[in-house]
Amino acid sequence: MTGVGSAIERARRDRRALDEEHLAALAGLAARVRELAAAVVLTDVEIDELAAVGAQVEALTARLGAARREAPPVARYGGRGRLRHVTNPVTGPGNPFAPPVEVEFTEAGARAVVTLGHVYEGPPTFVHGGVAAMVLDQVLGMAAGSKGRPGVTASLELKYRRPTPVGVPLTIEAEVTGSSGRRSHVEGRILNPEGLPTVEATALFITPQR
Amino acid sequence: MTGVGSAIERARRDRRALDEEHLAALAGLAARVRELAAAVVLTDVEIDELAAVGAQVEALTARLGAARREAPPVARYGGRGRLRHVTNPVTGPGNPFAPPVEVEFTEAGARAVVTLGHVYEGPPTFVHGGVAAMVLDQVLGMAAGSKGRPGVTASLELKYRRPTPVGVPLTIEAEVTGSSGRRSHVEGRILNPEGLPTVEATALFITPQR
Numbered sequence: 001m002t003g004v005g006s007a008i009e010r011a012r013r014d015r016r017a018l019d020e021e022h023l024a025a026l027a028g029l030a031a032r033v034r035e036l037a038a039a040v041v042l043t044d045v046e047i048d049e050l051a052a053v054g055a056q057v058e059a060l061t062a063r064l065g066a067a068r069r070e071a072p073p074v075a076r077y078g079g080r081g082r083l084r085h086v087t088n089p090v091t092g093p094g095n096p097f098a099p100p101v102e103v104e105f106t107e108a109g110a111r112a113v114v115t116l117g118h119v120y121e122g123p124p125t126f127v128h129g130g131v132a133a134m135v136l137d138q139v140l141g142m143a144a145g146s147k148g149r150p151g152v153t154a155s156l157e158l159k160y161r162r163p164t165p166v167g168v169p170l171t172i173e174a175e176v177t178g179s180s181g182r183r184s185h186v187e188g189r190i191l192n193p194e195g196l197p198t199v200e201a202t203a204l205f206i207t208p209q210r
Numbered sequence: 211m212t213g214v215g216s217a218i219e220r221a222r223r224d225r226r227a228l229d230e231e232h233l234a235a236l237a238g239l240a241a242r243v244r245e246l247a248a249a250v251v252l253t254d255v256e257i258d259e260l261a262a263v264g265a266q267v268e269a270l271t272a273r274l275g276a277a278r279r280e281a282p283p284v285a286r287y288g289g290r291g292r293l294r295h296v297t298n299p300v301t302g303p304g305n306p307f308a309p310p311v312e313v314e315f316t317e318a319g320a321r322a323v324v325t326l327g328h329v330y331e332g333p334p335t336f337v338h339g340g341v342a343a344m345v346l347d348q349v350l351g352m353a354a355g356s357k358g359r360p361g362v363t364a365s366l367e368l369k370y371r372r373p374t375p376v377g378v379p380l381t382i383e384a385e386v387t388g389s390s391g392r393r394s395h396v397e398g399r400i401l402n403p404e405g406l407p408t409v410e411a412t413a414l415f416i417t418p419q420r
Contacts, residue, residue, distance in 0.1 A: 129363035130344030137340030
């Protein structure tokens with residue numbers, strides 16, 4: 001993927017960064033919209049009320065659109081000083097779709113604890129298999145990045161061992177198992193509250209060429 | 211995964227179904243919340259306005275919570291007569307998190323065209339690799355299901371060939387390549403607007419035992 005690295009770097013530089021106060025306000029709004037989405041999938045109000053709330057939501061969307069960026073913002077957060085994507089769909093505090101997963105870095109790689117609610121449900125009472133894949137891709141990628149090799153996913157292999165339950169704390173962990181040049185090999189898994197693996201992942205990340 | 215199939219069946223039966231009119235109203239509200247989330251990641255309004263909109267959102271969440279289900283609803287939709295999960299995070303019209311991907315069934319399996327916006331962005335201007343995995347898991351699983359073998363994901367392998375761009379129509383296609391007993395092998399891919407594969411997937415789905 002020659003040239004992808006420089007394109008990503010350029011796009012990141014072009015995005016106006018948020019200061020701490022602005023990021024906190026955006027994260028607060030995103031959290032409220034996240035709660036709203038969670039309420040949508042479980043609401044049992046009447047049809048007229050669904051329509052009335054929808055009309056109010058439309059008006060709020062218009063207010064947010066009064067001033068609009070070309071592309072989502074970046075900011076320094078998460079304790080590493082590096083400009084990060086505030087609206088990443090897995091970890092971004094500014095993205096209502098992100099749980100968001102809060103990743104901590106470990107000696108071996110990365111680790112997170114997250115509860116995924118009904119918004120992320122596939123088969124009844126279980127987390128959607130694709131959502132499990134999405135979360136693992138992000139945490140494994142951050143493990144690779146923590147060793148100085150931020151990269152894009154080249155391959156991702158997932159083995160589904162048992163269902164992943166919704167609404168309970170899940171642990172996600174990842175370890176860098178090897179690296180050479182621009183390539184990082186990473187392994188990880190989702191553990192249910194009993195500590196048993198529900199989904200196991202192995203991935204290869206490649207640092208794009210500049 | 212003995213017993214998982216019967217647990218899923220039971221949970222599905224227990225969920226009160228929505229009639230057509232109620233589903234349309236819920237889908238309308240989910241569409242408005244989807245637009246609101248898209249506005250959040252691109253808004254450039256002042257801090258006070260972010261807070262004011264957030265307070266309004268909180269009030270709407272309370273209104274939806276005035277009557278609440280124990281679990282998300284099911285309904286007959288999508289032209290197959292079967293009860294479906296209205297809030298599936300990839301295809302569910304009632305889930306603000308879902309793009310939603312509208313899947314059509316083909317002779318070989320399944321196909322969809324979808325545009326993924328900045329809410330699903332990973333590296334700047336590109337779809338998050340985990341979101342690509344999530345969408346492929348769903349479409350490949352539906353291809354398996356269309357051949358009479360609805361199942362849960364047992365394994366999913368993804369090869370990332372080139373970046374998947376945000377904001378342009380992507381084609382997702384999947385074909386069942388083999389099946390025996392409760393096992394279905396499926397292949398699929400995401401194609402960019404030039405028709406080139408961005409992510410290739412192979413998966414094994416297993417119909418759970420009752």
